[in-house]
Amino acid sequence: MSETNSMVVLFLQGPPGVFARTIADSLEAKGVKTLRVNLSAGDWLGWHDRRCTSYRGGLENWPEWLRTFIKSNNVTHIVYYADRVPYHVAAAEIGAELGATCLTFENGYLRPDWITLEHDGMSSHSRFPEDPDLIRETGLLLPEIDRRPLYKYPFVNEAVNEVSYNMANVIFALAFPGYVRDKLYHPLIDYLSNIPRLALASSRNRRAYHVIDDIIATGLPYYVFPLQLQSDYQLRYNSQYDHIGDAAEEVVVSFKKNAPSAARLVFKVHPLDNGIEPWSRILGQIAKKHGVKNRVLLVDGGNLEQLLKNAAGALTINSTTGLHALRVGCPTKVLGIALYDIAGLTCQKSLDEFWRSGTAPDPELLDALERLLAATIQVKGCFYTKEGREAAASLMAERMIADTVNLPGALCKSPPRLEKARSRNIATTFSEQLKSRGKTEQWSHVWRG
Structure with missing residues (x-):
């Protein structure tokens, strides 16, 4: 069995729009099986084909449901956007437990025209090194960065996707009664x-x-x-x-x-x-x-x-x-x-x-640092134009298949910033997030010092 035939990539939530589906299509074209779990009406709006399964239960029951789904479908990779969303925090923990490769993506550090793709998580949970000597030694050997702005788009492209996604979650909330925005x-x-x-x-x-x-x-x-x-x-x-x-x-x-x-x-x-x-x-x-x-x-x-x-x-x-x-x-x-x-x-x-x-x-x-970022956890492209989506999706699919995300030289064994986060009482686990869930959605959260 070829390497691609043994891969089963599960997509969770992506950015509003069809970008996650575009990555999946690129993987499928290379012989990789892809799946998707829709958690909300906005998810369904952007992607609802044969690969999709809807989860309509509560957040507290999500980990056990996901664990069963991953085992039943022999999932090898889990891909998600916005790593600290509670659903994705749970997915990262379960993926680590079951030996699946977890990958997260987000707007790029080298904007415009870049998307971040790295193992597990970002910021506190990033496995990108923080040792300046290692960064200098590795990064200066890498090529200069292509900083040409290739995929410009009007803000309206992003706004339409954002509004459509989030208002679908409001208007059709009963279709996914357990979803937590x-x-x-x-x-x-x-x-x-x-x-x-x-x-x-x-x-x-x-x-x-x-x-x-x-x-x-x-x-x-x-x-x-x-x-x-x-x-x-x-x-x-x-x-x-x-x-x-x-x-x-x-x-x-x-x-x-x-x-x-x-x-x-x-x-x-x-x-x-x-x-x-x-x-x-x-x-x-x-x-x-x-x-x-x-x-x-x-x-x-x-x-x-x-x-x-x-x-x-x-x-x-x-x-x-x-x-x-x-x-x-x-x-x-x-x-x-x-x-x-x-x-x-x-x-x-x-x-x-x-x-x-x-x-x-x-x-x-x-x-x-920027050379190392560009070579290891950044891909050229954007979420909101067809050309930018396809360029980024193709590169991301190639890196997933070749297992070169965070490579060369930017994949620490464990997140080097995690202990600092814990020392500052930053919620780092799914159970901790559940306890503080009351802070995640309000009509307003105006400071009252």
């Missing part, structure tokens, strides 16, 4: 809140550019904290913070005590923020509480790279904007768990020390 906000509230944001985007951007110009023109030192989306599952499941407001207050307290007296702290709203979290009020309350109201600024729009190029430092919980800061040589402090939080790149000193002695990234080590 991993969403912080109800989709209807989320999408309706975007309407005024979109309508005022141009004027908001113009104001932001003026504010940024003024910040830079003063010549005074400033630090940038780009806000993530409060709904970002990487934030909720790979950091110690229940809300960004908690991180913001920690940063403001340290800033007041330790930053140069002339310095300012600039928070920047995420470009896709839906407006539900009242950042101006939240950050204003924190700044006023700690007596730094005139030194804390909020920018909503404008060019982040321009801010970073002139900043004394940048802070992030675990956003990929940290990589953007490193690329422009900005000293960067990571508060949560991030793959690129590596000695020689990000500041490894305490937050209190960061303000006056933040360390700039080593450009050679950054080059080695």
